[in-house]
Amino acid sequence: MHGHAKTSLAGLGLAALGVVFGDIGTSPLYTLKTVLDLAGGKPDPATVLGILSLVLWTLMIITTIKYVTVAMSLDNDGEGGILAVMSLVGIKKHRPLIVAIGLFGAALIYGDGAVTPAISVLSALEGLNMVTPTFQPYVLPAAVVILVILFAAQPLGTERIGKAFGPIMLSWFLVMAFLGLMGILHHPAVFAAVNPLYGLHYLFAGGVTGFLVLGGVFLCVTGAEALYADMGHFGPTPIRISWLAIVFPSLILNYAGQAAIVLEGTPTDGNIFFRLAPGWALIPMIGLATLATIIASQSIITGAYSMTRQAIQLGWLPRLAIKQTSSEGYGQIYVGSVNWLLMIVTVALVLGFRKSDNLASAYGIAVSLTMLMTTVLLFIAMREIWNWNVAAAGAVAAVLLVVDLAFFSANLVKIADGGYVPLLLACAVYGVMWLWHHGMEAVQKRYAEDLMPIGDFTAHTVAQQTPRVPGTAVFLTRQDTDVPAVLIWHLLRNRALHRDLIVLTVSGAAVPWINADKRLEIKELAPRYWRARATFGFMERPDIPALIDRMKHHGCVAEMEDITYYVGHTTVTHRDDGQGLPRWQEVIYAMLERNSIHAGDFLLLPSEQTVELGRQIAI
Template identity: 70%
Template sequence: MGLGLAALGIVFGDIGTSPLYTLKTVLDTVGRADAPTVLGILSLLVWTLVVVTTLKYVTVAMSIDNHGEGGILALMALVGGKARKRPVIVAIGLFGAALIYGDGAVTPAISVLSALEGLNMVAPSFQPWVLPAAVAILVALFVIQPFGTATIGKAFGPVMALWFLALAAMGIGGILHHPAVLAALDPRYGLAFLVSGGLKAFLILGGVFLCVTGAEALYADMGHFGSRPIRLSWVAVVFPCLVINYAGQAAMVLEQGQVDGNIFYRLCPGPLLVPLVILATLATIIASQAIITGAFSMTRQAIRLGWMPRLMVTQTSAEGYGQIYVGAVNWLLMLVTLGLALAFRKSDSLASAYGIAVSLTMLMTTVLLFIAMREIWRWSVPVAGAVAGCFLVVDLAFFTSNLVKLLDGGYVPLLLAALVYGVMWVWHRGTRAVSARLNENTVAVGDFTAQAVARRTPRVPGTAVFLTRTATDVPPSLVWHVEHNKALHENIVVLTVETGHVPYVAEAEHLAIDEIAPNFWRARAQYGFMEHPDIPVLLREAAQHGCDLGLDDATYYVGHATIMHRDDGKGLPRWQEAVYAALERNASHVGDVLRLPADRTVELGRQVFI
């Protein structure tokens, strides 16, 4: 129950604030409030929540986890190592993850604006202040990120619990005025609306889709709480409260016969309007915080999997592993979010830019789920195809209807996703090219030791740890060190750090170390993509593997590559090399990422032509 309450504050903020603008957006598009239309739209909202959120994500997706972790990147890592067409799977997973960044920029802007627009109903004179107030709240939200949210985060659950109770109470009040609205729970009303409305009714699905824009977060945040608390919160609290509120809004429209104004706030009694605006603003801030935290977590996963440049990840709380801060992502998200708020100015305008990125992400998740059904669950093609096919039809319908928004602002999150995907793709290609070039210059261990003996290379006391990307032989950095310093430490450890396709690696499997020549050790450190590497702490365990070298005072040697363009026509295109070089120059230092002691770390520079 405690974890379920916490999940209310972290997981359900986005989908929980959708009633602020979803039905209003759909009815503004339709422009009429007759019973068949309103009941048809309500039926579509309810059954979209059932099929997409309850069946696809809560039931199926959350049953396919990568050692407890969820989300499209964790799913990609899970099935990518088991399926044959890995490049295709990786491309699907990465672009789906990139799309979430686009959604992460739109969500805070549309949520905060939609909450503050309730002030227009308190007094029309507040209207000029809605946008400035939204900008101020958004700036404050991003500015407090470096301090962490551990303290205020404890209040997220109770605040969201109060929010969902308010949704239900308002919805019940509306339903009591027009109980016949409950007939829309019958899916035939939604189907009849789609069939009779033709193409225009189909295009309305783009607005209906807004009710499930936070569903992907349920799967992505599974690692923080586990599946049971999230499922409990959804079934017992969130889903019924959302359905009741949408039904109450629809009942209000049927009773009053108009679609003008803010339908959500019309449900609220006048004396309680100001407290509701305050509660809605708090709920949207919490929803925005969840999106920002999710962007940080996904960035860490992408970095550890080798798909993003090294960025400084700061742990802001000792209590929760998910409490992290990534400065570069925070400030870029802030700039884009503020730009969207200032450009679109109103929540109903921003709705045109919302949904297309999330619908495409959900479509890609369905493809990966089908592969997981076949590869992980070993389902037959007909069974997996039937289940995934149903989800695919729904996802395609929503994505196709959202394409109408493309020129009205839908291109914004797609453009952001394309930029993020481009960075991922170029970084990975550049990293592989650098590794290939370095592996061309390795020297066999036997040859290296023979040369050291032949040249009578002096050995100095102490231990040197060379960090390298090469998995075999002697790395170029060690060869370069001996050639220029004319000396060699008494004990040499060559260490390669790898990231697996699982979130966590058993502690006993973190380090493997072998003596491949007298006083020459080859070590391999392996971490999961959700772990923080700490090499000095890890090497203290070397004695348990037979390597008692006194590594507490070791000197660490880290290579620093200056990227150059190779002119033999075998390298990367010049623009890719230039982009990768810029990313490499601005990436965090390897020593900081691996927590190497600064006073015992030596950087070896070299040019690498790719």
């Protein structure tokens, strides 16, 4: 809960409403309508109560039990989400399969992240069709305009707007609860659906239809993974309190209210959610719903930025330009390439599917697979971190796996109707992660062939009577031992060295944050030659000048006022001896390398003091 120690629990809870619960909080706009359509549009009491029971118990089992209770009890130095858990049980223990599961789960979130803004904004604006049919031609263009404005505003940062997110979402949940309660008063017997037997009976008696309905029911919890991923921003307690005190009751009341008016005979065409509102309140309600869906979309976009930064720090994505949009919150960042790619995909989805009903077919499959992978990681964590015995961990994991597998299987039938879209997006993201990491490993192997032991280097400079000029040179390298290639290149080209030499390796750790006293290791290996290693967590951004300034506390007496930073710039070429990467991998990695930002920019090195040394390397 970094940076929130002085913030009140109530303040954190209110902020969490605006950031964490946007996706799951706007799901009543389309979930029940989608489920009833899958059920054949037959609003008889057995169907409606069965569906409502499935929705209520899905919210209970997946969100309340799995995520709010179990998953949020497991953190990686305060951070949650599939990447944090993957780092905890995969990277630290060097398990490639577990790492692959975690990375693909993260890639899947990108896939559904593009669908969420599209379906949310469309479903809110479609309420205009209920005001008058004349609005219908304008719904699609309006959705596109709102989404384009939302993405175009991202470089400005969300600090000011973000302060209003919490109160707006609080209003949204309170209005949803009130409308739901008004609906329930028309048919109070709807509360019978609290009995899970209604849901189980419908599920097993409905045959294929009952099974397919699960794909629609799952839409009510597509935002549950966000609760876990955003845990580091607020801590588990404010999120749990907000969920149990406000969000969960509001969702239950609203779903029950929608079911009640359907039982009473309200038509199911159009948007059932908006039929809860009296005529005079319809347009204000559409406005509030649109605001809520914009906030939900903002949360997804911000989450994509955070996940991108984590993947970069862990070495699974190319270096991308990251802009800090606020000095107050570390999570307030902007990643331009991710923003514009998401915008293109999201707008394309709106134009391609045109209606929220159609988008519902593409929604859910990626998140259901992510949830399945999270359960696998949770089982490993129960055994190895919590030290539960096999019976206890297996019993909890088995229940969760059965539920996850049921939803994933039901969502599989959506593949042909649009579910392939988020899967293809996820595969593309995972492919980039794998190729980048694999290419980096190949480059490091070639670099390792050019290393020189420190003793040989010192002897060479003495034998050649290499001149030493005033000042300090800092050489950035990924190698942990010996004299790196970038220093050797510098010596070969310039035939002189600075008086003080610092060889610095910057690495990412499988934890979000590194304590200041453990950040830096430095040792003088030869007179005025220091070897330093700096470690940053995957939620931190390296600031090398600030780090160099602190080296004086570790015995480094170099002249800190006169520093030149040297960074190697690699141009990748094909290796012709048959020992390198396949040609297609080398070509893609080279393209990613060319389009990633320079290491100096990523490490915040001052451009006027930085020298890049270029070299071709065959992989």
